[in-house]
Amino acid sequence: MSKESMPLLGATEIRRLADELGIRPTKTLGQNFVIDGNTIRRIVAAANVSPEETVLEIGPGLGSLTLGIMDAAAKVVAVEIDPPLAKRLPQTMAEFRPGRENDLTVILSDAMKVTELPGEPTALVANLPYNVAVPVVLHLLEHFPSIRHGLVMVQDEVADRMSAGPGSKIYGVPSVKGAWYGTMRKAGVIGMNVFWPAPKIQSGLVGFTRDTDRSDAPDRKQVFAIIDAAFAQRRKTLRAALSGWAGSGIRAEQILTLAGIDPKERGEKLDIDAYIAIARAAEQVPAEPKPES
Template sequence: MDCVTVPDAPLLSAADIRRLASELDLRPTKTLGQNFVIDPNTIRRITAASNTGTGEHVLEVGPGLGSLTLGLLDAAAAVTAVEIDPVPAGRLPATVEEFRPGAGARLAVLTADAMQVSAAELDAVRPAQAAGAPTALVANLPYNVAVPVFLHLLAELPTLEHGLIMVQEEVADRLAAPPGSKTYGVPSAKAAWYAEVRKAGTIGKNVFWPAPSIQSGLVSFTRRTPPETAADRRDVFAVVDAAFAQRRKTLRAALTTWAGSPAAAEAALRAADVDPRARGEVLGIEDFARIAAHRSDSTSNSTSNSTSEGVAP
């Protein structure tokens, strides 16, 4: 179902945002990461960069007072907005009706924590005009929970094919970092399990109310098939966590606890064709997947070697 609003329809201005906040007696809080976009051109830029199709069902996290929601309703067939704060969540349908009369059937609002939300909960509130589960994620994510929310949604909703998120610029750099770069780490590796991720731009501080102390970054992603491996995602992510918990140590040392012993760690690394003297920052997600797949083999080999040397298993 194509969207029915015109692309140049008015978006929320700074005056609109402040009026709505005043009506609700809403004071933005750092705890909830509430920084509302007050610049219509920024909303147009985000919407355009998201490459949202006119027939898509978009998932938005943290809609706040509705700045981005209106832009997404202009671009997509339907929007499901997840908002943790019941005050703006309760006002959002009325705001949409005020600025986009008749578009209410294409919007669903779920008052929930995006870090905990399930596919079943989202399906239960699906907009009347949504053909299926969300296929795109477009969101201004709260800085303090951006990475866990992003990874949770990618895991929970395999229907998400692509999207664009706005996060703290430093987080954007980390999510999009390739192996070998200084900013590559746990977020980069785990995001790569699900998607091809790239930085899509920078957003200044003055387009928000209240203005944050740092710039924001746009991160674009396209779903990819996870690496082929005998290990499951949790096992692979355990290797990633262990490798970066002691970033400056060699993998043989960093993975000792994970594998059970230094010898077992080295056996797993060599079986995965990874240099035990390397560090986690040079490995791609495919490398971590291979290491995880060889953990049980390395443990068995280590135990056999210990037994043959007269050491109790």
């Protein structure tokens, strides 16, 4: 049987599994299960998963996307926060992909608390809850450098923000921090009717590639602190926005000038390389002495 003809979970199967487990999708966990096989195949194809790869999936739910990923990859490591769903997933794999049971590892955990995984996943493919999508992606990219590429499905508006470039009205913290790890790109839009329950808004696909070496860059936490300060009040000039972080407006201006950046510029105009330049310049500008009490 070809991979294209392998059975996937449709609306009937999803509802049967949900009834069996007594599951009713909750907004708290951001549960919207994909019930359309063509959408699953589209997501997996857009993820460009190779047959030898181990794929990390966050929030597999009832397993609709998991089966599609398994058809493209060697192994899947699935992190699920809901105990009944995590317990049922291996059985679903045995039913729909007999012989592949050992290629699936299920971890019962909150994705934001995972800092170790079996093996070394090289790709991330996930249908992420809207309210935690950006923190989860950044957390995983920080803790698992083996992840070289991937595709996540998020709220369409979030997808636009994650892939936005400098100067855009929607360019912000998710855009810049994502760029620290590599290239983020909008990879498509998914309608509402392919989910159960159907959300009230469209979903967007974000593809990413870790294609940047940051080994010679300043400390990531320092760079991210600058980004947070720059966008905390995005209408302010960088001199004003970074004054608290730098210790004073004077020192902020000195740092920005040394970095080759106009102190009157705003944070939304700078790319990740500019923020790295600010962090590097800060290492060369002494902190102002605190006044004696």
